[in-house]
Amino acid sequence: MTSVPNQKVELRVSCKSLLDRDTLNKSDPCVILMVQTNGQWTELDRTEVIKSNLHPVFGKVFLLDYYFEEVQKLRFEVYDIHGTHSIGTRDDDFLGGVECTLGQIVAQKKMVKPLLLKYGKYAGKSTITVGFLTFKSDPFMEIYRINDDETEQLVHRTEVIKNNLNPVWEPFKVSLISLCSCDEDRKLKCLVWDHDSRGKHDFIGEFYATFREMQKISSGNKVSWDCVNPKYKQKKRNYKNSGVVILTDLKLHRVYSFLDYIMGGCQIHFTVAIDFTASNGDPRNSCSLHYINPYQPNEYLKALIAVGEICQDYDSDKRFSALGFGARIPPNYEVSVSVRAVSIQGVVEAYQNCLPKIQLYGPTNVSPIINRIAKLSAGDGNIKDASRYHILLILTDGVVTDMADTREAIVRGSYQPLSIIIVGVGNADFTDMQILDGDDGVLRSPKGEPVLRDIVQFVPFRDFKTVSFFFFSVCQSSLVVIQLSFEPLYV
Known part of the structure; x- marks a missing residue:
């Protein structure tokens, strides 16, 4: 060995x-x-x-x-x-x-x-x-969440601190969902490494922790863990540890979820944004996703009605905003559509009435719409009073073309009382859209900033033909700010 x-x-x-x-x-x-x-x-x-x-x-x-x-x-x-x-x-x-x-x-x-x-x-x-x-030594640290199936998911990797045996790493923010799936007793595996520029990092030691243990610092107790290298412990009788990792600060910030707002008596403000890009096909053609069949609603209408009928129960004034993107509107052919309706049926009628008057164009840019609704959400006053919540339904037939700007807009929007449902209409390959949904990992902006909470749900409509596809993440989420330091003890 x-x-x-x-x-x-x-x-x-x-x-x-x-x-x-x-x-x-x-x-x-x-x-x-x-x-x-x-x-x-x-x-x-x-x-x-x-x-x-x-x-x-x-x-x-x-x-x-x-x-x-x-x-x-x-x-x-x-x-x-x-x-x-x-x-x-x-x-x-x-x-x-x-x-x-x-x-x-x-x-x-x-x-x-x-x-x-x-x-x-x-x-x-x-x-x-x-x-x-x-x-x-150039130490850095990795924190892994241990899932129910015993797999390990990287939660955070600290920065490398050069030539220092007593590093104090920068505080970092992580949601409680990402850290431990809201389970305070879920094990976290923490590894400390000596960085090597060639990628062959030297293993210093490891320890296991839980969020419940971390919270003891709030009672004024010192929270620390022995960082142990199992190989050293096996070989040397008087080996104690390769150092001590100390939790120097922890702050828990409550982030209000959709369920919190509902239980607090909030009102839902529902907005739908419909894709009017040319890839949908000429609405006059029966092959078009926007074709108005007098006997059967198209998929845009099915998705709109399925979500809208649920949301209208929580909206006291029953007034809904409807936006369009990717269209050119005569006579100036500006790329925008915007209406206000007094019911979901009113939105349906506005959608049907505008189709003959617009030219389907492009591109599939959704970041301006997300930014617009996020700005409205931020203008609602004190978020903590749980009085208003915005839901944005985006219906699109393809992958967005402004992916980087969309990721940035979602990260910004995650700080507001806002949820976004993106429904993929048609038979396109929506694989690249999964990146916007935080179910398989933490969405980050192009600069690396993570979302404060998971506010996006994406689903291809072909997989869900009834209202059962509509869902929100109602798990309580909190933001944790953690700061760690390391003290080596070589014995």
């Missing part, structure tokens, strides 16, 4: 009073670092050559993996280098050597030893100094 290095250490060497092997000039010294592996000495690295100097201070820094549970034998050999050729076998090239362990150097911080020639003979007054500079 291969050990995993606990840290990396830096060593620097210098020499004094080296033997002068040259007749005309002083020695040109170089130090070679040897390590013992399976009883054999092999060269690990070497310093630069310093010309004509018996008291060299080498600039080269030796970087070594440090295994505190192992005896790591080192040998420093000093040679007089002639020209650019490699070291020869002549005795007069060898200026002395010394053996020690890496643990001795780390413990003493600075080790000074006399150089020895063959057979243990002292090399005059020659000495070598090996200085322990610092531990080198």
Whole structure:
């Protein structure tokens, strides 16, 4: 079994009073670092050559993996280098050597030893100094949620803090749904790593936590966990941990969900936005998704009625906004449609009446509509009074063309009392639309900012032909702000 290095250490060497092997000039010294592996000495690295100097201070820094549970034998050999050729076998090239362990150097911080020639003979007054500079570690941390099926879902990865054994990571925000699915006793697996630019990160340790444990900090208690490397614990009897992760701050912010607003007596404001892009086909053609069949409603009307009839029960004034996108309206052919109706039937009639008067065009941009409704939501005053809630129904026949702007708009809208239902009409491939729905992961803006809560539900209408497809996420959601730090304890 291969050990995993606990840290990396830096060593620097210098020499004094080296033997002068040259007749005309002083020695040109170089130090070679040897390590013992399976009883054999092999060269690990070497310093630069310093010309004509018996008291060299080498600039080269030796970087070594440090295994505190192992005896790591080192040998420093000093040679007089002639020209650019490699070291020869002549005795007069060898200026002395010394053996020690890496643990001795780390413990003493600075080790000074006399150089020895063959057979243990002292090399005059020659000495070598090996200085322990610092531990080198670039720690970061990952938090995984353990799902019911024992799979692990990454919740958060901290930033990397360079060359620091006592990092304090930046606070981060995460919804309680993402963190633990609102289950305060769900296990969280936390891993601490030493970052490697090549991607081969060194494992420092792990621990398990729950959100219930984290909340103890609110009572003034110190919350910390031993960060343990199982391999070290197996090998070394007195091993305690590879450090301690400390929860330095935790804040829980309540985010009001759809059910909270309903229970608080809120009124629903329902808005429907209909796709009038050319990809729907000419409404006069029976193959068009907008074709008005006198005997059977098209899929746009079916979806509108299914959702609208539910929402109207919560809307006291029964006034609904209807918007269109992707159409050109004569005489100026502006790309917009907007009406107000006094019932769902009124919206249906407005939809049917406008079709002969508009030109289906494009593109399929929905971010302006989301931004518009989010702005209305924000203008409703104090969100916490749970008095108003907006539902936006978007009916579209294809993937949106302004995906980046739409993601940004949804992230902004997640801070408002707003839910968005996107229904895919027709037989298009809606795979790319799933990214807008937070069921399979946390939606993020193009800049990486996560949604405050999951406000989008997307579904292809062909999968749900009745009102049963209409649903909201009613799970209570909260926003957690967490800050962690790490203190190493190597025993």
